[in-house]
Structure formats: structure tokens, C-alpha cells
Amino acid sequence: MxxxxxxxxxxxxxxxxxxxxxxxxxxxxxxxxxxxxxxxxxxxxxxxxxxxxxxxxxxxxxxxxxxxxxxxxxxxxRAEEPWDGRLPDPVVxxxxxxxxxxxxxxxxxxxxxxxxxxxxxxxxxxxxxxxxxxxxxxxxxxxxxxxxxxxxxxxxxxxxxxxxxxARIPEQQRDVARQREVVDAFFAAAREGDLDALVSVLHPDVVARADFGAIKLPRPALVRGARTVAQNAKIGYVPAAELRPVLVNGAAAALVVRDGRPTNIMAFTVVDGLITALDIYGDPDRVRELAASALS
Known part of the structure; x- marks a missing residue:
């Protein structure tokens, strides 16, 4: 040879x-x-x-x-902050x-x-x-x-x-089925507009990051604290959207589909039954590319 x-x-x-x-x-x-x-x-x-x-x-x-x-x-x-505005590509x-x-x-x-x-x-x-x-x-x-x-x-x-x-990265709950229960409870509370129920599934120090690419957001791209994250989730929930369960880096997540097109990826970090991080991808072109394997 x-x-x-x-x-x-x-x-x-x-x-x-x-x-x-x-x-x-x-x-x-x-x-x-x-x-x-x-x-x-x-x-x-x-x-x-x-x-x-x-x-x-x-x-x-x-x-x-x-x-x-x-x-x-x-x-x-790179900035010294743990997040500089762009989320890394996830494995969907x-x-x-x-x-x-x-x-x-x-x-x-x-x-x-x-x-x-x-x-x-x-x-x-x-x-x-x-x-x-x-x-x-x-x-x-x-x-x-x-x-x-x-x-x-x-x-x-x-x-x-x-x-x-x-950085004290928490060890995520390994049971994906248990993760899914927590994620489903989050969406159920958001759908009902129940702020207290949303807060109950969020860790007090939860962090939510949003990466929408070049799209200007009406709210901050990074928020902390259970009540603040819950309020943003309550406001941002779209009833007409279809939520498809997917895995992001091996953890329970959701692909948001509107009018048959994927628009958002929502990734969750669940520790001891509470959501400690929520990462949202909102650039439609990037979401479509990242979610291609899950949609097939």
C-alpha cells in the first residue's frame, strides 16, 4: 500500500x-x-x-x-465572562x-x-x-x-x-426521563401562565442565555434568577408553537416548530430536579441547520 x-x-x-x-x-x-x-x-x-x-x-x-x-x-x-453572546453549536x-x-x-x-x-x-x-x-x-x-x-x-x-x-459546572441529572419530566413541567407552567409553577421548577440561581444571531431581542440576552427567568418564559411562550422533544448534548431539550418550520432550540440543564440553565437558540437559519438530523 x-x-x-x-x-x-x-x-x-x-x-x-x-x-x-x-x-x-x-x-x-x-x-x-x-x-x-x-x-x-x-x-x-x-x-x-x-x-x-x-x-x-x-x-x-x-x-x-x-x-x-x-x-x-x-x-x-474572548471576553473573560463565561459567555460572550454566542452559544456554541449543540449536538441536536x-x-x-x-x-x-x-x-x-x-x-x-x-x-x-x-x-x-x-x-x-x-x-x-x-x-x-x-x-x-x-x-x-x-x-x-x-x-x-x-x-x-x-x-x-x-x-x-x-x-x-x-x-x-x-465555574462550578453542576453535574446534570443523568436520567433523561426525569429531565424530561422537569422540562415538561416548565412548558406546562409557561402554557398556563403560572408564574409560581414556573419558579418552582427553576433553581434560585438559574441562568438563561439567548442567542438569536443578528436578530435584535426585545429583552436581555442573559438573565439570572428564578423569578426573572420565569417572567421572561411566561411572556415569551407562544401557544401556537409545536414543541418536539429532542436531545441537546445528550440532555432533554425541545425544538420549537411554527408553521412546519423549526425556529428555536431550547436546551435545559437539570440538577436535582431543578432547571439550573436554559439556553435558547433563535436564529432560524442556524436552528434549521443544527436540527436537521433530528428533523429527518
């Missing part, structure tokens, strides 16, 4: 893992696919023989990591067992809350944390990508780990 064919076969073999690396690094499916295409161009032009590569998965992962690092460095500097799926591809993407229980925190890390911190803590790439290999000393690379991962720890 010639080297070019060997590289192509190894790349396809490890594509699910490589896509998962790019998704965690970039938070965007489109950017992740662009990164994989860029990585493949580099791989196909690499001046290395197949026989020289002892660990194909590790070698491919570091190449994808380097491409993603460059992409992150070219972006505008039908309400049921996950596909093998989604299972790879969502390994380590990658919820939206963690993905949002990852967006606050510096590019170098994010690479060190994602490759080491999520994909078990050895520090010397990560250091080579970053062109840093091994000790400095370990410090980057440690700082990122502290940032994630400080």
Missing part, C-alpha cells in the same frame, strides 16, 4: 475522534469541518513516511489540534439512543455549560486542556504543538482546569 492511500485510510478511520477534537476546540461544527479539511491538506502534503508513524491516532490528533489552535488565535480575543438529536458518532462527540458528558466555559480559555489553555484532559494526549506531544516547554504546557492545562473548576 502506498503512503497516500495509507494516510487516507487512517484519516477516515479516526475521523470521528478528530471531529470530536475539533468540535471541543472550536465549538462550531462548520469550523470543525473546515479544520478537518485543512488538516487533511497538511497530512496529504506531509514529508513523512507512513512507516515512521508509530501512533497514527496521536499524530493525526496533534495535526488537527495545531490547525484548531491557529483558528482560535485568529479569532477576536432525536429523543432516543444516541448514534455512535454523537457518542464520540459527547464523550465525557460534554454539556453546553462546559463548552461555554471552554470558550473563555485562551487558545493555548484550551488546546492543553482539551488534548490532555479530554483525549489523553501526552504533554510532550502537546508541548511540541504549542512550541513550549513541557512544564509550561502543564501549567497551561492546570490553569484551564482551575477555570473549569471555578
Amino acid at each position: 502506498d503512503d497516500e492511500k495509507w494516510f487516507a485510510e487512517r484519516f477516515e478511520e479516526h475521523r470521528p475522534r478528530l471531529r470530536a477534537v475539533a468540535y471541543r476546540m472550536l465549538g462550531s461544527f462548520a469550523d470543525a469541518e473546515d479544520a478537518l479539511q485543512d488538516a487533511w491538506l497538511r497530512i496529504s502534503r506531509a514529508e513523512v513516511r507512513a512507516a515512521e508513524i508509530e501512533n497514527p491516532a496521536g499524530w493525526l490528533t496533534t495535526i488537527v489540534g495545531r490547525v484548531c489552535l491557529n483558528a482560535l488565535r485568529s479569532r477576536r480575543t 438529536a432525536e429523543d432516543g439512543p444516541s448514534t455512535p458518532e454523537d457518542a464520540v462527540l459527547l464523550a465525557d458528558d460534554l454539556g453546553l455549560a462546559l463548552q461555554i466555559v471552554l470558550d473563555t480559555l485562551s487558545p493555548d489553555e484550551r488546546l492543553a486542556f482539551v488534548l490532555h484532559d479530554m483525549f489523553e494526549v501526552p504533554f510532550p506531544e502537546i508541548a511540541a504543538v504549542l512550541e513550549r516547554e513541557d512544564a509550561a504546557t502543564r501549567q497551561l492545562a492546570s490553569r484551564a482546569r482551575k477555570r473549569v473548576s471555578t
Whole structure:
């Protein structure tokens, strides 16, 4: 087998893992696919023989990591707040067992809350944390990508780990059926306009984030507190909308459909029977693209 064919076969073999690396690094499916295409161009032009590569998965992962690092460095500097106005792309799926591809993407229980925190890390911190803590790439290999000393690379991962720890991301309720009960109770209360019932299913410190792209919102895009979130949910509920149960990053969520067209995705984080976070996607074009697999 010639080297070019060997590289192509190894790349396809490890594509699910490589896509998962790019998704965690970039938070965007489109950017992740662009990164994989860029990585493949580099791989196909690499001046290395197949026989020289002892660990194909590790070698491919570091190449994808380097491409993603460059992409992150070219972006505008991220704000230090846990959310800068754009929600990362969620993994939207039908309400049921996950596909093998989604299972790879969502390994380590990658919820939206963690993905949002990852967006606050510096590019170098994010690479060190994602490759080491999520994909078990050895520090010397990560250091080579970053062109840093091994000790400095370990410090980057440690700082990122502290940032994630400080964010105090709650451990979501694992029983999706129980999550669904809480989500259904939320929508039932919103439908009835029952403010007290809405408050009763919300954690006192619940946070609600809304990303409508370029659409100007009549209300703040980020609100905190059970009563404030409940009031916004009560005002924003549209009785004519159809609510289709879906999964977002493996958790109970809803796809809002109006006149046969998907318009919103509503993702919930449920902890100990209460909603601690509500993330709303409202850009119709983006929603349609993200929800394509669930609608099929």
C-alpha cells in the first residue's frame, strides 16, 4: 500500500475522534469541518513516511489540534465572562439512543455549560486542556504543538482546569426521563401562565442565555434568577408553537416548530430536579441547520 492511500485510510478511520477534537476546540461544527479539511491538506502534503508513524491516532490528533489552535488565535480575543453572546453549536438529536458518532462527540458528558466555559480559555489553555484532559494526549506531544516547554504546557492545562473548576459546572441529572419530566413541567407552567409553577421548577440561581444571531431581542440576552427567568418564559411562550422533544448534548431539550418550520432550540440543564440553565437558540437559519438530523 502506498503512503497516500495509507494516510487516507487512517484519516477516515479516526475521523470521528478528530471531529470530536475539533468540535471541543472550536465549538462550531462548520469550523470543525473546515479544520478537518485543512488538516487533511497538511497530512496529504506531509514529508513523512507512513512507516515512521508509530501512533497514527496521536499524530493525526496533534495535526488537527495545531490547525484548531491557529483558528482560535485568529479569532477576536474572548471576553473573560463565561459567555460572550454566542452559544456554541449543540449536538441536536432525536429523543432516543444516541448514534455512535454523537457518542464520540459527547464523550465525557460534554454539556453546553462546559463548552461555554471552554470558550473563555485562551487558545493555548484550551488546546492543553482539551488534548490532555479530554483525549489523553501526552504533554510532550502537546508541548511540541504549542512550541513550549513541557512544564509550561502543564501549567497551561492546570490553569484551564482551575477555570473549569471555578465555574462550578453542576453535574446534570443523568436520567433523561426525569429531565424530561422537569422540562415538561416548565412548558406546562409557561402554557398556563403560572408564574409560581414556573419558579418552582427553576433553581434560585438559574441562568438563561439567548442567542438569536443578528436578530435584535426585545429583552436581555442573559438573565439570572428564578423569578426573572420565569417572567421572561411566561411572556415569551407562544401557544401556537409545536414543541418536539429532542436531545441537546445528550440532555432533554425541545425544538420549537411554527408553521412546519423549526425556529428555536431550547436546551435545559437539570440538577436535582431543578432547571439550573436554559439556553435558547433563535436564529432560524442556524436552528434549521443544527436540527436537521433530528428533523429527518
